[in-house]
Amino acid sequence: MNGYSLLKSIVKYGVSIVLLLAVWHMVTVIFHVPPYVLPAPRAVVETLVTEWPMFQRHATVTLGNAVIGGLLGIGSGTLTGLSIAYSRTLRWIIEPYLVIFQSFPKEALIPVIVVWLGFGDSPKIVNAALLSFFPMAVFTANALLDTRSEYLELMRNWGADKWQEFVFCRLPAGLQTIVGGLKITVPLALIGAVLGEFMGGNEGLGYLIVSSGANFRLDRSFAALIILSAVGILALAMIRTIQDVVLKRYKQE
Amino acid sequence: MVEIEDAVFGYSGVPLFKPFTLTVADRDVVAVIGRSGVGKTTILKTVSGEIPLLSGKVLLDGEPRDRGWLTAHVSRTLQNFPLLHWLTVLENLELAARLRGLIGVDLQRVLEEFSAAHIQDRYPKSLSGGERCRASLAQAALIKPRVLLLDEPFNGLDVYVKDEIAHRLFSFAEKFETSIIFVTHDLHDACDYADKVVVLKGMHPTQIGGIVDKSEPDPLRKVRKIMIPKSGELV
Numbered sequence: 073m074n075g076y077s078l079l080k081s082i083v084k085y086g087v088s089i090v091l092l093l094a095v096w097h098m099v100t101v102i103f104h105v106p107p108y109v110l111p112a113p114r115a116v117v118e119t120l121v122t123e124w125p126m127f128q129r130h131a132t133v134t135l136g137n138a139v140i141g142g143l144l145g146i147g148s149g150t151l152t153g154l155s156i157a158y159s160r161t162l163r164w165i166i167e168p169y170l171v172i173f174q175s176f177p178k179e180a181l182i183p184v185i186v187v188w189l190g191f192g193d194s195p196k197i198v199n200a201a202l203l204s205f206f207p208m209a210v211f212t213a214n215a216l217l218d219t220r221s222e223y224l225e226l227m228r229n230w231g232a233d234k235w236q237e238f239v240f241c242r243l244p245a246g247l248q249t250i251v252g253g254l255k256i257t258v259p260l261a262l263i264g265a266v267l268g269e270f271m272g273g274n275e276g277l278g279y280l281i282v283s284s285g286a287n288f289r290l291d292r293s294f295a296a297l298i299i300l301s302a303v304g305i306l307a308l309a310m311i312r313t314i315q316d317v318v319l320k321r322y323k324q325e
Numbered sequence: 326m327v328e329i330e331d332a333v334f335g336y337s338g339v340p341l342f343k344p345f346t347l348t349v350a351d352r353d354v355v356a357v358i359g360r361s362g363v364g365k366t367t368i369l370k371t372v373s374g375e376i377p378l379l380s381g382k383v384l385l386d387g388e389p390r391d392r393g394w395l396t397a398h399v400s401r402t403l404q405n406f407p408l409l410h411w412l413t414v415l416e417n418l419e420l421a422a423r424l425r426g427l428i429g430v431d432l433q434r435v436l437e438e439f440s441a442a443h444i445q446d447r448y449p450k451s452l453s454g455g456e457r458c459r460a461s462l463a464q465a466a467l468i469k470p471r472v473l474l475l476d477e478p479f480n481g482l483d484v485y486v487k488d489e490i491a492h493r494l495f496s497f498a499e500k501f502e503t504s505i506i507f508v509t510h511d512l513h514d515a516c517d518y519a520d521k522v523v524v525l526k527g528m529h530p531t532q533i534g535g536i537v538d539k540s541e542p543d544p545l546r547k548v549r550k551i552m553i554p555k556s557g558e559l560v
Contacts, residue, residue: 220407222403222404222405222407223407223409225403225407226403226407226408226409227424228375229373229400229401229403230420230421230424230425230464231396231424231425231426232424236424240420240424241409244409244411245409245410245411247411321411321412321448322410322411323410324410
């Protein structure tokens, strides 16, 4: 991304956020909406600033669980994708499980996981891993199996064996798509951790959203949501930077 | 030298051709011309050993050859000259050399041979058709092949680039005593750049409609007459 398109992107997002805040503010003023139904944006920001140490403590817990779970889920998902793309036998064995587990909402497993693992960090980490694992495996496998046929023909022409074809052609050709898959799976890891916190425990932004809602402190709930979306945007920006700068040469022609 | 004797080309046991006989001597440049979809690339793939022969014989330097010999002595360029897009021209060449097990080859010299040294650090997306062609030919030339098979090598190139590339190809064939077979659907390219033009006719089964030698008078007219008998008089 060059300087001009970065500026354009910042302006686009800046204008959208300002517009959203303006509409939100107008709604609360014009319709006299009480703060326990919809707090004004200013009240949310004030809460965020004055109670920052508390938000920071909860955010650290959520992010910690999301990062550990995400690394586990995305790492093992990538390895699974690599394996099934490389080995027809492994694909034959693993593919049905991917289809079965993809076909139902993993969120439905959260109560079961809480029963198994209790209310500590473990169920949140497992949720984050579970939600990010399947899409990452599918993204990786598809990226590696969709290599352009003329590239594969070129490799065969050069006398490459299956392993060389995989390492020197399929992997680099699919790298951008695999990293692009992180745009889906990283937010899913965050969602997994937050959903786990909805179900139990007494810390994390998910817990804060639920407990603040129960106490009619929606300003805190909205402040927690702002932190979550800021983290999500930051993660997406980092992934995009990796794609545009670090892996620039791997972009399709 | 390539000797194709009563060969039947096809896929999965299904013949696409009637028995096919052709000899290409060392240093000879033979064009195979035919309509799109007639099976021209199939001939190249069979000669290079990528797909099996259904019947008949293909002898290279007098013998039927195994996969190892073919990989070491036969090169084929692909249609539209694909290059791995994340590697520069030189890196593509380095990878080709590495995978072919070539150590200590002077890659600069190979690039210079096809006038491609100035594009060695460029990525494929920034290359013109002619530059891609040069880069692909350099890869094919790496092994100093006994047989060079070219799939539509002049497609989309202007006449100046075609002439220059053809000149370099022929010098290469002369220097290393290579037999060159190129397939094309353009009769001008076939007649301009080949010593012999093999004209295909019919479609699955395809057969040789005629072989026209460059030394014959008005080869273009003859090729056209074989390909499209009714409009042959218009040339």
